[in-house]
Amino acid sequence: MADAAPTRLDRRKARTRAALIHAAQTFIADGRTNAAILDLTQAADVGMGSFYNHFSSKDELFRAAVEDALDRHGAVLDELTRDMTDPAEVFACSFRLTGRLHRRRPQLSKVLLNTGPAIATSAHGIAPRARRDIHAGVRTGRFTVADAELAFVIAAGAALCLGQLLHTEPDRDDAQAADQITEDLLRTFGVPADEAREISRRPLPDLDRLLPGAIA
Amino acid sequence: MADAAPTRLDRRKARTRAALIHAAQTFIADGRTNAAILDLTQAADVGMGSFYNHFSSKDELFRAAVEDALDRHGAVLDELTRDMTDPAEVFACSFRLTGRLHRRRPQLSKVLLNTGPAIATSAHGIAPRARRDIHAGVRTGRFTVADAELAFVIAAGAALCLGQLLHTEPDRDDAQAADQITEDLLRTFGVPADEAREISRRPLPDLDRLLPGAIA
């Protein structure tokens, strides 16, 4: 049970696994989810035979790749919001950062887009965090909505389709769009209009410092 | 140019094409988008060789299948909202009907879900209609939002993720959820709260009469 210190052997295994996952993420970003296993292993610079040391099928690799991308993004969000207590602020910062991610990390963004609405029910990434924040806001009276889960649905969909929009309209200002939608969502959740605007325009920490944690 | 009356030959061709498209839709609904062409033709009860009489690749068939599903749904929406003039009412009815669709036409619903956020930029189905309604509402002052396109993004995402939610929670009341989200969206668009509630609870016409137009 107790996870011992990672041996050199463990690290070797983890490296090739990570290489495969990274390759799979680039393939997902390109929509090439029907690529051959050989293509994946070559892109990962890994022997064909190694594949089955780590995954028993292509689907399993792709699932792991999505999960990994979500976890990396989730870690960035946790880092960003570590010292915040107001659910509205946590939610706003997370959403605004995620919106900015579509341009700054196009690969991660496309993984999200190509995975689709199913991400909203994933236990990884931004979805569980947003759900947590919205429920906390409802519980503490910070948000006034008829149904927290429906509020979450609106937010999750907005995050996804915002990515689609930014992908379709390359000239649109991503930060402005993300902040505006954040403001709209906060108002939808019952936050007073002026407060919603203020929260969604607060300065964000330096993104270049935060985002290296995300995938290429 | 002028489309002549459909001959018996035309109808024969259209029938096998429709069979292929219908089969593809069931496959998309099941997420089996990497099925073999032979599987598709067998499901459609059509000879393998016929496939290439209609489509030059699997991707082309799947694109046509999604487009067909969207068009069928769009036709239902047009029929439903034919006599309405208020953009808020048109939008509300369309959204509420689409929400109810996820349970009543699970196959169409899953086609939408598995196609993903890209549907928001499609020229077929509910997306262009919702965009039209929102822009009309903004133009006429019915809606007050900072950016019509961002408002559309929120609505499109909500429609998608509502489907995902209904799919994940089978016990949830789909009509109640769809109506509640419609109300929330109308308020987000600047419609006064009491009016938003009233519009989103108006009786809908008999669904059983309308929905046969959609796919199985």
Place this chain on the structure above:
DNA sequence: CCCTCTTGTGACGATTTCGTCAGTTCTGGA
């Protein structure tokens, strides 16, 4: 009825993809 054109059909060779396996390389402890 016959001829022509359109559409449907399944079998076939070519190609791609799969998953395994015997052998190699690397690691860690004795």
Place this chain on the structure above:
DNA sequence: TCCAGAACTGACGAAATCGTCACAAGAGGG
């Protein structure tokens, strides 16, 4: 240093998928 076990590797036979093609069946005009 040596050995046992873990991880990596590419080649290979089996299986699948592909797209074509020669022919059959149906439609329509004369």
